[in-house]
Amino acid sequence: MTISKILFSTLAVSALAMAAPATAKIVTGSNVSDMTVTDSNGVQHNLSDFAGKKVVLEWTNEGCPYVKKHYTTNNMQKTQAMAEAEGAVWLSVISSAPGKQGYKTGEQANEWKDAQGAEVTAIVLDPAGDMGKTFAAKTTPHMYIIDEEQTLVYQGAIDDNRSANPATVEGANNYVVAAMDDLKAGNAVAESDTAPYGCSIKYQS
Amino acid sequence: MRTFIVTFLIWLLAFPAFASQSVPVDTGKVTASLVSSHDSVAPGEEFYIALRTVLDEGWHTYWRNPGDSGEPVYLEWVLPEGVSAGDIAWPLPRPIPTGPIVNYGFEGTPLFPVKFTVSPDAEPGSVITVVANFYYLVCKDVCIPEQGSASLPIAVGESVEDMGWKTEIDAALAASPIRGTVQGGITKTGETVEMSFKDLPGGDFSKAYFFPYEQGIIGHSQPQLVTRGADGLSLTTTPEYLWEDPMSGPVDGVLTYDDGGTLKGTQVSLAVGQSLDIGAAIVPKANVGGVTLWTAIIGALIGGLILNLMPCVFPVISIKALSIAKSAHGERSVIRREAWLYTAGVMATFLLLTLIILGLKAGGAEIGWGFQLQSPKVVAALAILLFVIGLNLLGAFEFGGGLQNTGQDLTRKSGAAGSFFTGALAVIVATPCTAPLMAGAVGYALAAPALVTLAVFMALAIGFALPFLLIAYVPGLLSKLPKPGPWMVRFKEILAFPMFAAAIWLTWVLSLQAGEDGVLVTLSAMLAVALAIWFFKRTGMLGKALGALSVLAAIAMPLSVTANAVVGDIAVKELKAEKWSPSRVAELQAQGRPIFVDFTAAWCVTCKVNEKLVLNKSNVQTLFEETNTAFLVADWTNKNDMIAEELAKYGRAGVPLYLVYNNKSVSPAILPQVLTYGVIRDAIAEE
Numbered sequence: 001m002t003i004s005k006i007l008f009s010t011l012a013v014s015a016l017a018m019a020a021p022a023t024a025k026i027v028t029g030s031n032v033s034d035m036t037v038t039d040s041n042g043v044q045h046n047l048s049d050f051a052g053k054k055v056v057l058e059w060t061n062e063g064c065p066y067v068k069k070h071y072t073t074n075n076m077q078k079t080q081a082m083a084e085a086e087g088a089v090w091l092s093v094i095s096s097a098p099g100k101q102g103y104k105t106g107e108q109a110n111e112w113k114d115a116q117g118a119e120v121t122a123i124v125l126d127p128a129g130d131m132g133k134t135f136a137a138k139t140t141p142h143m144y145i146i147d148e149e150q151t152l153v154y155q156g157a158i159d160d161n162r163s164a165n166p167a168t169v170e171g172a173n174n175y176v177v178a179a180m181d182d183l184k185a186g187n188a189v190a191e192s193d194t195a196p197y198g199c200s201i202k203y204q205s
Numbered sequence: 206m207r208t209f210i211v212t213f214l215i216w217l218l219a220f221p222a223f224a225s226q227s228v229p230v231d232t233g234k235v236t237a238s239l240v241s242s243h244d245s246v247a248p249g250e251e252f253y254i255a256l257r258t259v260l261d262e263g264w265h266t267y268w269r270n271p272g273d274s275g276e277p278v279y280l281e282w283v284l285p286e287g288v289s290a291g292d293i294a295w296p297l298p299r300p301i302p303t304g305p306i307v308n309y310g311f312e313g314t315p316l317f318p319v320k321f322t323v324s325p326d327a328e329p330g331s332v333i334t335v336v337a338n339f340y341y342l343v344c345k346d347v348c349i350p351e352q353g354s355a356s357l358p359i360a361v362g363e364s365v366e367d368m369g370w371k372t373e374i375d376a377a378l379a380a381s382p383i384r385g386t387v388q389g390g391i392t393k394t395g396e397t398v399e400m401s402f403k404d405l406p407g408g409d410f411s412k413a414y415f416f417p418y419e420q421g422i423i424g425h426s427q428p429q430l431v432t433r434g435a436d437g438l439s440l441t442t443t444p445e446y447l448w449e450d451p452m453s454g455p456v457d458g459v460l461t462y463d464d465g466g467t468l469k470g471t472q473v474s475l476a477v478g479q480s481l482d483i484g485a486a487i488v489p490k491a492n493v494g495g496v497t498l499w500t501a502i503i504g505a506l507i508g509g510l511i512l513n514l515m516p517c518v519f520p521v522i523s524i525k526a527l528s529i530a531k532s533a534h535g536e537r538s539v540i541r542r543e544a545w546l547y548t549a550g551v552m553a554t555f556l557l558l559t560l561i562i563l564g565l566k567a568g569g570a571e572i573g574w575g576f577q578l579q580s581p582k583v584v585a586a587l588a589i590l591l592f593v594i595g596l597n598l599l600g601a602f603e604f605g606g607g608l609q610n611t612g613q614d615l616t617r618k619s620g621a622a623g624s625f626f627t628g629a630l631a632v633i634v635a636t637p638c639t640a641p642l643m644a645g646a647v648g649y650a651l652a653a654p655a656l657v658t659l660a661v662f663m664a665l666a667i668g669f670a671l672p673f674l675l676i677a678y679v680p681g682l683l684s685k686l687p688k689p690g691p692w693m694v695r696f697k698e699i700l701a702f703p704m705f706a707a708a709i710w711l712t713w714v715l716s717l718q719a720g721e722d723g724v725l726v727t728l729s730a731m732l733a734v735a736l737a738i739w740f741f742k743r744t745g746m747l748g749k750a751l752g753a754l755s756v757l758a759a760i761a762m763p764l765s766v767t768a769n770a771v772v773g774d775i776a777v778k779e780l781k782a783e784k785w786s787p788s789r790v791a792e793l794q795a796q797g798r799p800i801f802v803d804f805t806a807a808w809c810v811t812c813k814v815n816e817k818l819v820l821n822k823s824n825v826q827t828l829f830e831e832t833n834t835a836f837l838v839a840d841w842t843n844k845n846d847m848i849a850e851e852l853a854k855y856g857r858a859g860v861p862l863y864l865v866y867n868n869k870s871v872s873p874a875i876l877p878q879v880l881t882y883g884v885i886r887d888a889i890a891e892e
Contacts, residue, residue, distance in 0.1 A: 028446070065342070065350045101347040129304075138306050138426075139274040156446075162276060164342060164350040193446030195420035199348040200274040203304035 026136055028192045030152050037091075037131055039122035040109035045091075047150065054088040054183065056080075056176065057144040058120075058158075059095060059132065059201060061102030062112055064140045065164040066198035071116050073169040076141070079158070079176055080119040086180060093124040095132035097204035102140070103127060129203040139198035143176050147183060154179040156194030225357075225367035226257075232351035234261045234343045239335065240316075242371040245360035246333075249325035253374045254290075254357065255318040256280055256339055265310045266341045268298035270418055270458075272308035272425040276342040276350075278317060283336035287324035294318045294381040297461060297470045298416050300425075307426040308344075309416055316377035329362045382459045382470035390479030391422075391456050397795070398423055398444045401481040402473065403437040408464035410438050415473070417458040421447035428797050432872065434483030443795075452477045498657060501649040502664040508643035509668025518635045522672075523700050537677075543624045544677035548670035550628020555666035556659075558632070563655050578808040579844045581719040585727045585763030587633070588711035592731050594630075595704035598697050602738045628670065634707070635669070651858040715766070717807040717842055723766045730762035768843050780820060785839035787851070794866060799834040799889050802873070804852060804862040807842040811878060812861040819880040828882070832889050867891055 026032070035047045047055065058076070060067050070076040083090050094109065096102035104112060109123045126132055135144060135155075145154035154175065161172035179189040227239040235258050242253040256278075260266065267275040282290045296316065298309040323333065340352040388403045400415055400423075413431055417423060424443040432439045456475040461468055513522050558577075577583045596602060643665070650661035676682050708731075715723045733755045740752030783789065785802055793800050803820060805812040819825060820836075829836050839848045841860050852862055855875060863876035865888035874888050 028449075063347060065348060133305060164276060164348075165340075193421075193449060195446075196274070197276065198274055199344070200303050200306040200308065202346065203306075205304050 026134075026152060026155075028152050028155055031150055032135075032146055032152050035131065035134065037093075037124045037126065039091075039124050040104075040106040040113070041122070042106060043122070045122065045124075047146070050089050050146075051150055052148050054083070054086065054148060054180070055146040056083050056088055056090045057135070057146070058090065058092045059137045059140050059142040060092050061094065061096055061140040061199060061202065062104070063101040064199035067140050069164055069166045069169060070141060070158060071118075073166050075169045075174070076158070077117055077119060079174060082177060083180060084119050086184060088180070090120040091122055091124050092118065092120045093126055093131060093137070095126040095129045095137065096202040097127055097129065100202035100204075101199075102202055127204070129201075129205075132201055132203065137196075137201055139196040140201060141198055142196040142201070145176065145179050145183075145189070153183070153189045154192050155196075156191075157196045157198075160194070162197040225359075225370050227355040227357040230353040230355055232353045233349060234264045234345075235259065235266070235341065235351055237339060237353055237355065239337055239355045239357040240370040240374065241357060241359060241367060242374045243359065244365040244367045245362050246323050247364040248323055248327040248329065248361060250364055251320060251322050253318045253371075253378070254321055254335055254337075255316045255370075255374050255377060256337060256355075257314065257316050257373075258341070259314050260312060260343065263312075264343050264345045265301050265308070265312045266315065266343050268309040268311065268416065269293075269295055270298075270309055270416065270420055271342075272300070272310070273306040275308050275310065275344060275348070278315075279340040280317060280319070281338040281340075282319075283338065285333055285335075287327045288333050288335065289322050289324075291320040291322075294320070294378055296377060297380055297382060297459065297468055299468075300414065302426075303346075305426060309425070316373065318374050318377050318381070323361065327361045331361045332358050333361060334358045380469075382461075382472045384474075385471040387460060387471050387473045388481060389460075389473040389475035390481045391475040391477055392480045393444050393448050396443060397441055398448075399439055399441050399480060400429075400475055401437060401439045401479075401483055402460060403481045403483065405438060405462075406464075406469075406471065408462045408469060410462045413438055413440060413460060413462045415440055415458055415460050416470075417456055419447070419456070419458075421445045422456055430794055432483075435485050437481060437483030439483055498653075498660070501646040501653075501657075501661050504646035505643065505650070505661045505664040506668040506671075508646055509665040510671050512635055512643070512665075512669055513672055515635065518631055519703070522631060523696075541677045544673040546624035547628040547673050548667075550625035551632055551670040552628075552663065552666045553625075554629040554632040555662050555669075559659055559662040562651070563658060566651070578714070579718075579806075579842070581715055581723055581766045581768050582763055584711050584715045584718060584808070585723065585730070585766045588708045588715065588727055589730050589734065589759060589763060590630075591634070591704045591708040591711065593734055595701040595708065596734070596738065598701035598704065600698065602741065632666075632669070648853075648856045648858040652853060652856065711808075714808045714842070718768055719766050726762050726766050730759045733759040733762065780816060780836065780838055781826075782836040782838040785837040786847070789837060790866065793835045799832055800837060800864075800866040800873075801829065801834055801885065801889070802837045802839060802862075802864040802866075804839045804841060804848065804857075804860045804864075806840065806860045809841075809860045815861060815863075815878075815880045819882065819885070822882070824882050825885060828886055828889070834889055865889055865891075 032047060036044055037047075038044050062068075067076075080090050092113075094102060094104055096104075104123075104125070106125060109125065112118075113120065113123055124131065131137075137144075141158050143154065143156060143158050144152060147153045156175060158176055159169070159172040159174045161168040175191055175194055178191060182189045225241040225244050229236050229238040237256060237258045240255050240257045243250075246252050258266065258278075267277050269277050271277055278293075280293060284290060294317075296311060298311065301308045301310050301312070321335070327333070334356055335358075336354065336356040338352070338354045340350070342348055342350050385406060386404045387406070390401045392399050392401075402413075410433060411431060414429055415423075422445055423429075424445055427443045429440040429442045432441070454477070456477060458473060458475070459470045460473050461470040463469070512518060578587075646661055646665070650658045653661070712724055712727055715727055737752045737755035737759065740748045740755060742748075743752075780803070782803070785804075790800060790802070803812075803816070805816065807813075828834070839845075839851070841848045841852075852858065852860070855862060855864070861878055863878075863880060864873035865876060865885070866873040867889060874891065876884055876888055
């Protein structure tokens with residue numbers, strides 16, 4: 001099955017995104033329902049199952065210094081707790097291919113989750129990179145927020161300090177928190193599209 | 206690590222009282238040091254200090270815009286009083302792809318020079334100690350943030366350059382892009398961003414690339430398609446999120462290109478919303494090196510000569526050769542007269558063709574060589590004519606007897622009219638064929654002003670008629686022709702069969718142009734011909750009248766044949782390809798797929814041979830699948846202005862034409878008319 005077929009069968013995005021290659025960015029405002037993924041416990045989720053809830057996607061890679069920056073400082077866990085408090089679903093996605101940095105089996109992923117104290121709904125295992133390429137995820141971390149209507153309302157960086165230095169978390173503007181606050185207040189997300197930063201995702205190809 | 210030890214040893218050996226290199230720092234995958242252009246500097250002087258980084262094999266660091274991921278090299282200076290530092294003169298970045306992600310960065314030994322200025326009040330004899338805290342993310346398959354600190358003492362006093370490091374720093378500065386003369390504009394239309402550039406320096410821009418300073422303007426991982434214009438260059442790619450709001454201010458960045466094998470770059474500021482006029486797009490012409498009037502004329506002359514040997518012409522020519530042989534032992538003056546009349550027939554027919562072409566062109570029609578075969582009426586008429594000639598050669602009938610005027614044996618009569626019309630017929634049957642050298646000349650002629658068109662076509666006519674003129678004028682050639690005898694009758698009869706074969710081929714072409722109705726009408730017309738012959742053999746007025754009626758029917762029937770649009774794209778289906786259109790090409794290019802385009806026609810013999818022997822073979826099909834190459838077919842069997850226009854763009858007036866678009870450039874490569882698997886493979890693989 002080619003990437004373009006996956007695109008067609010699993011993701012109803014705008015016609016423009018359809019015509020573009022599989023690695024092209026998806027447009028903020030696209031509908032992203034109907035995509036089936038498998039988590040670290042072998043449970044299948046379809047994005048449409050979460051209709052009516054906000055969904056936060058976080059691309060992650062344990063070995064990446066930028067991911068470490070946000071976990072060692074507890075910044076990512078705090079953001080997860082904030083999202084959970086607002087009733088959002090949080091999916092951490094690992095798109096590292098087997099043998100590459102950050103790849104995890106289901107068991108390893110669960111151990112890592114416990115060790116980090118990560119408060120996530122599920123860890124999605126995407127070793128083939130299908131979900132990553134569908135969302136055109138490029139970095140770890142790379143963040144996406146989907147609203148109750150299954151519309152993509154935010155994509156990009158976690159915050160505005162593009163450094164790997166843990167000291168820079170303090171004082172940075174957390175885009176995910178800001179977007180969730182905008183949504184909570186009933187407003188459109190002000191910063192809906194930012195440049196992600198971090199390590200490249202370790203795709204198969 | 207190994208690089209560190211080597212660097213450290215060199216440093217130890219070279220370390221003088223005041224070094225112009227700091228102690229190298231091994232940060233893991235990178236060995237970094239500060240190097241200075243000067244051992245000591247005079248008060249008020251400007252000089253350079255560079256962060257010199259030696260990267261382990263295969264590792265890279267990042268440019269000021271790191272691309273899809275990563276982080277730029279970062280430098281922080283701790284400076285004493287009286288010294289000031291400028292910005293980094295960034296080296297030229299390169300796109301570094303990792304899977305679907307593209308980064309902008311450096312490998313090897315990048316230098317990051319910074320200009321320093323010493324205050325005029327600095328005291329000679331004092332020492333300035335420059336300290337740099339540096340940080341960089343270094344990546345291969347994984348990423349490691351590394352940092353370190355280096356200090357470099359510099360004496361104030363006399364200005365003393367360090368020849369070694371100054372050379373290296375100067376080279377880095379020379380390679381670092383500066384603001385040149387290049388003007389630029391950037392516009393977004395739909396899901397396409399077009400960047401246009403003018404006033405370019407010399408160099409090869411076929412692989413030009415624009416690196417923006419900012420993220421969010423263009424997709425870093427999307428190809429930038431190059432179109433070269435007479436006055437500039439444009440790059441098209443996809444927009445990023447910053448376009449969602451109105452863009453303000455110019456888009457700054459670096460345009461890289463090739464200059465004699467060296468990567469060069471220039472800073473450009475793109476005006477938002479401006480599309481610069483880059484002049485007419487330069488597309489590769491079929492004839493590399495450029496066709497001039499003279500090469501076109503010579504090409505036409507030789508091409509015309511070779512045309513005599515083409516399968517469509519050879520039988521007709523043979524008939525003439527026969528009549529020459531017949532009179533070979535007659536008077537030379539008679540032969541000369543015949544040769545000239547034949548030439549006149551050829552020239553007059555070419556002239557008529559040229560005038561029709563010019564007239565149609567002036568009327569706005571897009572036509573090319575072989576255009577008359579796009580009319581099914583002409584194809585039907587030619588098929589019937591060849592059938593008649595075949596019958597005649599077989600001796601089924603002789604012209605002359607009853608009906609005067611209509612029935613002169615025009616081609617065989619060794620009179621004035623006979624020679625003239627043999628020339629005319631030869632030209633008419635020659636048009637489906639293209640001889641080597643002709644394609645370029647004819648393409649050139651049709652794109653040129655009317656007088657040039659005329660000159661080239663007349664050269665073609667002269668070349669075509671040349672064999673007979675040579676026989677008539679070169680002494681000795683005539684006596685080389687075989688002596689007339691009974692063998693001539695046999696030979697004449699044999700020639701009937703190529704005529705029938707040609708008629709069958711034309712009927713097949715017609716089946717593709719006009720469907721089964723066209724075939725029915727044509728075969729019926731042939732029946733009428735046979736009837737006419739049979740009637741004329743009868744005596745009495747009724748027979749003659751019915752014969753004349755049949756002749757009229759045979760003439761009228763082909764005129765009723767019309768093109769059938771449904772069957773026009775037969776080649777598309779045969780080749781399991783997609784139908785060509787400019788918009789489809791643009792779409793596929795946007796997807797970054799390589800494209801092979803086959804411009805073909807049912808009446809084009811070369812096209813059919815290439816399709817059967819190369820394009821339809823499984824190795825080519827596999828190649829297309831493996832490289833994800835789109836196979837497009839433009840079928841020119843029937844008239845199609847869009848295809849004619851596209852052919853003209855590449856300096857061609859006819860088919861076949863084979864184009865390959867790889868995903869680096871908007872302009873395709875033109876493949877030779879004789880295809881092979883290797884030629885196609887290389888063109889697709891070409892970066």
